[in-house]
Amino acid sequence: CKSIGFQMTAPRSEKRDGIYITRGTVSESHGAFLLYDTVNALSGCPEPIHVSCGANFYVKQLFEKQSFAQHVHIHSYTDQKQMLANSRVFVTHGGITGVREAIFAHIPMLVIPANFPDYQVGQAIEKNHAGILIRKRPLHKEEIRESYEKICRHYDDYLDGVAHMAKELNAYWSQYGAEAVWKECEQAL
Numbered sequence: 489c490k491s492i493g494f495q496m497t498a499p500r501s502e503k504r505d506g507i508y509i510t511r512g513t514v515s516e517s518h519g520a521f522l523l524y525d526t527v528n529a530l531s532g533c534p535e536p537i538h539v540s541c542g543a544n545f546y547v548k549q550l551f552e553k554q555s556f557a558q559h560v561h562i563h564s565y566t567d568q569k570q571m572l573a574n575s576r577v578f579v580t581h582g583g584i585t586g587v588r589e590a591i592f593a594h595i596p597m598l599v600i601p602a603n604f605p606d607y608q609v610g611q612a613i614e615k616n617h618a619g620i621l622i623r624k625r626p627l628h629k630e631e632i633r634e635s636y637e638k639i640c641r642h643y644d645d646y647l648d649g650v651a652h653m654a655k656e657l658n659a660y661w662s663q664y665g666a667e668a669v670w671k672e673c674e675q676a677l
Contacts, residue, residue, distance in 0.1 A: 500593060501573045506536035507636070508575035508595075510568070511602070512583040513542050519581065519602050520547045522627065526579060526600055527551075529632035531560050538575065540566040569593065577639055578619075582606035587613065591654050596639050596646035598622065598632070617649030 507530055511523040527539050537560045541547040551562045568586065572578055572593035580586045582599040587609055590597050597619030599610035610621035620635040639646050 504574060504576045504595075506538065506575050507533065507577050507579060508538050508540075508566075508568075508571040509579040510540040510542060510566070510586065511581045512586055513544075517546070520544070520550055522581070522600060522602055523547060524550055524554075525627045525629075526632060527556065527560065528554075529627065529629040530579070530636060531556055532633065533636065534559065535576070537561065538563060538566065538571055540564075540568070540571070576643070577636060579636075582609040582613070582621075584609060588657075591618070591650055591657065594647060594650050594654065596643065596650055598635055598639065600627070600632070613653075616653050618646060618653050619649075 509523070509526055509530065511519045511526075523539070523541075527537070530537060539551070539560065539562050541551060541562065541564050543565045548562070548564055556562070569589055572590055572595050575595060577598060578586070578590045578595045579598045579600065580590065582601045583606065587597065587599075597613050599606070599613050599619055600622045601607040601610050607621070610619075613619040614621045620639060622632060622635060624631055
């Protein structure tokens with residue numbers, strides 16, 4: 489039930505600091521360069537920045553060729569739930585697994601989509617005031633930085649948005665649960 493639905497326990501830290509950036513499982517160069525451009529846009533922020541390469545060798549090589557400031561930490565792999573618990577803002581492509589974990593960790597998001605489903609998730613995040621969707625392509629460093637700063641300026645409002653989403657998802661899951669998902673699957677077959 490916990491694997492297929494919007495129900496989970498996420499660790500939360502009282503002291504949150506910095507930015508956690510990931511593109512999930514990066515399987516193509518487009519996603520790798522979106523990640524690279526995102527880190528470049530935010531590397532001027534003074535807060536600690538943790539970047540997950542998603543255990544992708546190509547992405548790790550791309551980042552090793554660049555020298556970032558000391559507060560930018562490149563990780564081959566991270567414990568995402570723990571990173572979300574300790575970070576102030578989550579920068580994501582909008583994949584449903586990471587977004588679900590962020591919602592239950594109560595962390596506002598900056599969504600930089602790579603495809604249409606990611607874009608739709610980003611729209612839902614923005615609509616619920618749980619974060620901001622970056623729409624422009626190619627990426628503009630200023631838009632990313634300004635959006636991050638907006639989240640920080642109105643942090644409590646975005647926290648409320650994320651908490652509201654978590655509450656709604658829990659209520660919906662409690663009402664319908666796994667049985668509804670199984671019935672949908674059976675009908676599809």
